[in-house]
Amino acid sequence: MKPRLAAFPRFDGSEPCRASDAEPDWWTSSDTDDRAAAQLACRRCPSATFEACLAWAIDHPTDAGDAIWAATTESRRARLRREFAITAPKEPK
Structure with missing residues (x-):
């Protein structure tokens, strides 16, 4: 069974990364x-968007790269992926 991957977050324009005073280059x-x-x-950021952003960045490490996603760095997301892999329940065969 293939793992489910989080969809790219839906932004409505109210997120801090979309604010007029936010510098787009900060994240990269x-x-x-x-x-x-x-x-x-x-x-x-609103919690639902923050969570969607984090889920996407964890599930798509190559696309997320070393940018900041949901206030996390690339190394923090790598640690989270390892933690999730260790604690994830095994699926029945």
């Missing part, structure tokens, strides 16, 4: 201050 910058600003912005 290598500058630690920019990345911290992106993470702070993500934490203001």
